[in-house]
Amino acid sequence: MLLPKHEDQKRRLNIKSWGNVAKLFYTYTRLSNIESTMDFKSDDILAAIPRMLWPQYDWQLGYENMFRFGRAWHVYATPQGKKAFRSKHGIDLDIFIKAAFGVFAATEYYPAARPDLLSSLNITKHQAHLLRCAIGQTVTGHAKLARASWTAGVPRDFQRSITKERPLFEATAAGRVVYFVPSRSNLLLRVTDGLYYDIVSDDYARVSSGEAFEGLCLKLAKLYFNDTCLVQTERATSYGKSADIIVESNSGANGLIIECKIRRIPERVLTSPDPWANHAKDFEDIIKGIFQIWRTHKEYYHTKTRKMTGIVVQYDPWTIASNTLVESIFKAAHAKADQVGIPQSDRIPVALAGYVDVERSFRASTLDGLQAAICSCCTDRFRGFELFTVVKEINRDEMRKESRLDYSRLAGDAVPWFRNPAAET
Numbered sequence: 001m002l003l004p005k006h007e008d009q010k011r012r013l014n015i016k017s018w019g020n021v022a023k024l025f026y027t028y029t030r031l032s033n034i035e036s037t038m039d040f041k042s043d044d045i046l047a048a049i050p051r052m053l054w055p056q057y058d059w060q061l062g063y064e065n066m067f068r069f070g071r072a073w074h075v076y077a078t079p080q081g082k083k084a085f086r087s088k089h090g091i092d093l094d095i096f097i098k099a100a101f102g103v104f105a106a107t108e109y110y111p112a113a114r115p116d117l118l119s120s121l122n123i124t125k126h127q128a129h130l131l132r133c134a135i136g137q138t139v140t141g142h143a144k145l146a147r148a149s150w151t152a153g154v155p156r157d158f159q160r161s162i163t164k165e166r167p168l169f170e171a172t173a174a175g176r177v178v179y180f181v182p183s184r185s186n187l188l189l190r191v192t193d194g195l196y197y198d199i200v201s202d203d204y205a206r207v208s209s210g211e212a213f214e215g216l217c218l219k220l221a222k223l224y225f226n227d228t229c230l231v232q233t234e235r236a237t238s239y240g241k242s243a244d245i246i247v248e249s250n251s252g253a254n255g256l257i258i259e260c261k262i263r264r265i266p267e268r269v270l271t272s273p274d275p276w277a278n279h280a281k282d283f284e285d286i287i288k289g290i291f292q293i294w295r296t297h298k299e300y301y302h303t304k305t306r307k308m309t310g311i312v313v314q315y316d317p318w319t320i321a322s323n324t325l326v327e328s329i330f331k332a333a334h335a336k337a338d339q340v341g342i343p344q345s346d347r348i349p350v351a352l353a354g355y356v357d358v359e360r361s362f363r364a365s366t367l368d369g370l371q372a373a374i375c376s377c378c379t380d381r382f383r384g385f386e387l388f389t390v391v392k393e394i395n396r397d398e399m400r401k402e403s404r405l406d407y408s409r410l411a412g413d414a415v416p417w418f419r420n421p422a423a424e425t
Helices: 018-035 042-061 065-076 079-089 093-106 115-121 125-135 139-149 184-190 193-199 203-225 275-300 323-340 355-364 367-377 387-394 407-414
Strands: 136-138 168-173 176-180 229-233 245-249 254-261 307-314 350-354
Touching: 042 275, 042 323, 065 184, 065 193, 065 203, 065 407, 079 093, 079 125, 079 193, 079 203, 093 115, 093 125, 093 184, 115 125, 115 176, 125 136, 125 168, 136 139, 139 168, 184 193, 193 203, 203 229, 203 245, 203 254, 203 355, 254 275, 254 367, 275 307, 275 323, 275 350, 307 355, 307 367, 350 355, 350 367, 355 367, 355 387, 367 387
Parallel strands: 136 168, 254 307, 307 350
Antiparallel strands: 168 176, 229 245, 245 254
8 A cells, every 4th residue: 555665666556546545445345344244143133233333423423522622531631540641651641632732733734743843832752752652653563453453253343443542653754753643533532532541440540530420410410400400419318329410390390310320332342243142241330320210219209299210321322223232221220120129110211321412412402301302212112212312303392502511611621731722832
């Protein structure tokens, strides 16, 4: 795929020709289509639907960069997260992010950036090298990583992405070290949502991130429901702590019980042709979330007439577009509720939704409309649908527009230089 160094050498692939590039793309697409079904039986395609959709989810939604910065840094760039990051990589997280942004800016019009140019951001050569060590490799090193990470029997579209894990390629041009960035989008992913993989092994950082995610969901609930509802954090119960967030309408008629789950979808689940059959234990966190909502309802609303519904909010969309997967999860939750004697009357309707789905749903509906959508999510017609899709379907006349959560403020609070970069240069 490289142009020759000398004119007398024959080109392997002239990528200056659009026809050749298109031929390469179509060949890869055909291979991808063939491989995508090689590890599951044709009659099991429904079980594999989550595996097909998870890698496309971000692309389909088209997240705004500011959303990513605010959400990810609020959740992962906590004091405990920053401590864990420095311990692992030897560089302050704030400096690491600034250096990555420098490379991102420098590669807007050029395929590569010289690390010495980062000095204008007060980034030293040593810090630039630490950035490369954390999220980059040499070209030869990338090739070794790609070979080592290849898993036999897994289609190429579902293999680990080395350019997501390490988006910087170190090479030498004109005697100078340069950092190539094949995908600038992957670079931003790595320094936002990808920070999870830098801190997940540290117990304190992981707990802190879970608490920060609960705080983010609380901010969202207060933004959209504080005018008409009482929005509270978890309460003490006879068995310990309640669900993370409780929303009660001022009228006393209804409310929401919300449980937040920060855990990300592991690679083994993402690449499985049948996630539930092969990795049911990985869904235990979601099952516990449903159970916790029902348990909270039994504790506080068992004898009350207030109509309550629940949402398990996931950082990652664990349960998108799979009726059978969601049905299996609820069967497991009901079995868990049976063990401790939670009555059917306390097993209120619960929606399973990713954070982005919840944010869009909160913005688009009143509390009454949202509850109607949650109830519909538990029916055969809408089970496995995104909550926002159901909100749009059943509340066509109630759609509303609201101001959005200020993610730029969240990003600046977590990474101070981002709020005022001029003061740092």
